Amino acid sequence: MSNADYQGVFVFVQQVDGKTAGVAFELLGKAHELAQARQTQVTAVLLGYRVSGLADGLIAAGADRVLVLDRPELEVYMTEPYTWAMARVIREYKPEIVLTPATAIGRDLAPRVSSRVHTGLTADCTGLEIQEETGNLLMTRPAFGGNIMATILCPEHRPQMATVRPGVMHRLPADTSRQGEVVMLDWDVPPETRNVEILEVAKAVSEAVDIQDAKVLVSGGRGMGGPENFKLLEQLAEVLGGTVAASRAAVDAGWIAKDRQVGQTGKTVRPNLYIACGISGAIQHLAGMEESGMIVAINKDETAPIFGVADYGIVGDALQIVPALIEELKAYKKQ
Amino acid sequence: MNIIVCVKQVPDTTEVRLDPVTGTLIRDGVPSIINPDDKAGLEAALRFKDQCGAHVTVLSMGPMQADVALREALAMGADDAVLVSDRAFGGADTWATSSTLAAAIQKLPYDLIITGRQAIDGDTAQVGPQIAEHLGLPHVSYAEDLRLEDGSVVVRRQFEDRVHVIRVKLPCLVTALSELNQPRYMTPGGIFDAFRKKQVAVWTRPDLDISDDNIGLQGSPTRVFKSFPKSPKAAGTVEKLDPREGAKAIVQKLAEKHII
Numbered sequence A: 001m002s003n004a005d006y007q008g009v010f011v012f013v014q015q016v017d018g019k020t021a022g023v024a025f026e027l028l029g030k031a032h033e034l035a036q037a038r039q040t041q042v043t044a045v046l047l048g049y050r051v052s053g054l055a056d057g058l059i060a061a062g063a064d065r066v067l068v069l070d071r072p073e074l075e076v077y078m079t080e081p082y083t084w085a086m087a088r089v090i091r092e093y094k095p096e097i098v099l100t101p102a103t104a105i106g107r108d109l110a111p112r113v114s115s116r117v118h119t120g121l122t123a124d125c126t127g128l129e130i131q132e133e134t135g136n137l138l139m140t141r142p143a144f145g146g147n148i149m150a151t152i153l154c155p156e157h158r159p160q161m162a163t164v165r166p167g168v169m170h171r172l173p174a175d176t177s178r179q180g181e182v183v184m185l186d187w188d189v190p191p192e193t194r195n196v197e198i199l200e201v202a203k204a205v206s207e208a209v210d211i212q213d214a215k216v217l218v219s220g221g222r223g224m225g226g227p228e229n230f231k232l233l234e235q236l237a238e239v240l241g242g243t244v245a246a247s248r249a250a251v252d253a254g255w256i257a258k259d260r261q262v263g264q265t266g267k268t269v270r271p272n273l274y275i276a277c278g279i280s281g282a283i284q285h286l287a288g289m290e291e292s293g294m295i296v297a298i299n300k301d302e303t304a305p306i307f308g309v310a311d312y313g314i315v316g317d318a319l320q321i322v323p324a325l326i327e328e329l330k331a332y333k334k335q
Numbered sequence B: 001m002n003i004i005v006c007v008k009q010v011p012d013t014t015e016v017r018l019d020p021v022t023g024t025l026i027r028d029g030v031p032s033i034i035n036p037d038d039k040a041g042l043e044a045a046l047r048f049k050d051q052c053g054a055h056v057t058v059l060s061m062g063p064m065q066a067d068v069a070l071r072e073a074l075a076m077g078a079d080d081a082v083l084v085s086d087r088a089f090g091g092a093d094t095w096a097t098s099s100t101l102a103a104a105i106q107k108l109p110y111d112l113i114i115t116g117r118q119a120i121d122g123d124t125a126q127v128g129p130q131i132a133e134h135l136g137l138p139h140v141s142y143a144e145d146l147r148l149e150d151g152s153v154v155v156r157r158q159f160e161d162r163v164h165v166i167r168v169k170l171p172c173l174v175t176a177l178s179e180l181n182q183p184r185y186m187t188p189g190g191i192f193d194a195f196r197k198k199q200v201a202v203w204t205r206p207d208l209d210i211s212d213d214n215i216g217l218q219g220s221p222t223r224v225f226k227s228f229p230k231s232p233k234a235a236g237t238v239e240k241l242d243p244r245e246g247a248k249a250i251v252q253k254l255a256e257k258h259i260i
Helices: A022-037 A052-060 A079-093 A106-116 A227-240 A248-252 A283-289 A318-334 B036-052 B064-076 B094-105 B127-135 B188-197 B243-256
Strands: A009-013 A042-048 A065-070 A097-101 A121-125 A127-130 A137-143 A148-153 A160-164 A181-184 A196-203 A216-220 A243-246 A273-277 A294-299 A312-315 B002-006 B009-011 B032-034 B055-061 B080-084 B112-116 B139-149 B152-158 B162-169 B172-176 B200-203 B223-229 B237-240
Touching (some): A009 A022, A009 A079, A009 A106, A022 A042, A022 A052, A022 A097, A022 A127, A042 A052, A079 A106, A079 B139, A097 A106, A106 A121, A106 A160, A106 B094, A106 B139, A216 A227, A227 A318, A273 A318, A294 A318, A312 B243, B002 B036, B002 B127, B009 B064, B032 B064, B036 B064, B036 B112, B036 B172, B055 B094, B064 B200, B094 B127, B127 B139, B127 B172, B152 B172, B162 B172
Parallel strands (some): A009 A042, A009 A097, A097 A160, A121 A160, A216 A243, A273 A294, B002 B112, B112 B172, B139 B172
Antiparallel strands (some): A127 A137, A196 B162, B009 B032, B139 B152, B152 B162
16 A cells, blocks of 8 residues: 555544534535645545434535444444544545544544554644645644644655644535535444443533633723723623633722633633733733734723734723624624 | 553643754753643552552653653652663654553553543643553543442543543553642652662663564654744734724624634
């Protein structure tokens, strides 16, 4: 077998409780781009029970073909049955590239699969592109807490496997007119793959808020003027599915609890979106949030240091802009 | 009962920098520690030792300096320590690392193998499951709690939005989260024993029954093509707009970035 015998970009579609995880669409979007560069096709691999109805959504999101293995043994994620299925897909279909989400499921499944089929695996990728000269996949990932980026190659082994960090890749706009093939696999899951027993599945109840876990943070500072105005930030956070945080000034003033404080003496956060409202951006605050995915700053003072790290800044009064923003977001969601 | 705990010595920081001239990691002056998830795994093993007299062996692969991490594990209460160290094992990716550790584990008696979920310097979370695969054992990763129950371990397995309580028969491998427990401190007597009485066995290339194709750089399917410091943030745009226009502009930016 040579590398040329392996073709196509495959995506492991994570589904939980019969719903496609959002990250699957992100991976399909990226897979579509990589497949174009390699002049090949995108295959989505869908494992689960009573999940074949999800296939159309995967085609609309960029899959040219969906392989479905619909078996009761695959209803709830378990390492070995899923590893068995993915390894068999790889052996029979010989993909060139396999993408898996860097989730608690994907980071359990992918190492096991890569070992079984004897290939390399790059974890938590934030960048994927095709190297022009060789056609190899360049897999870029952060290391050492994100201070260093490393680009990894898997030159001699196939498939090239990567887990991909959720929230980084872009999904394609869903196109229900896209055509794709749905292949129902007729494989029986061997009973010996059931080597563990799930005694209980417990959904996490929302616990004490940890701003470090939030994907979206709406953060307020001295410019919010007082504790009553933090209600506005809570409304904004609610519309965005986020959590309220604060600068040291707001915490010291007693407007909000200490566990919400971002910065050197507070917490270091890295949400996908950080909206700084009325925060000037002392260096200690910036150190705690500058790694956020996207930073939006609203401040009256156009010389405020927060604008130096913001992807997008509006010079203006947060007390006027935040209510308008809540209305505009609600209007956008209705569309 | 025999428990093997795999530990990695890591720099005590996630703030490692690259030398701008040589492009290599600056490790000078950065103290080394036992990787936090691994230390929680060790603590879990030591609690089983306290409960039922399990024999705990700590295993590490790395340079000779990793001896210190293993001595610390001995001082916490581990019974034996093995350091797998040889230039031939250097440059290994997770595939070759897990093959090498699996070959070392095959020389030891075991019922339960515990590794950390991931190391703070690499963050891959791959080596534990890969060791299990090489040994043909079931594994459960992301353990936030574990207990023994006649010939099985029962693990609370963490996911983003739920937990699974999973029973798995021994022998098996479990990867531990640092929130599993609060690791104990070394005791003065333990420290004395660790440095005076106990030995760290060093295993080199000839000690392991494994093909050259599965170790070190040669046995690694992946290659580092390049590494580079994270690029500093490019300055964004700042606009002075009235509240309504400003709000609309923010919504547009969030939509462009697929955040909403």
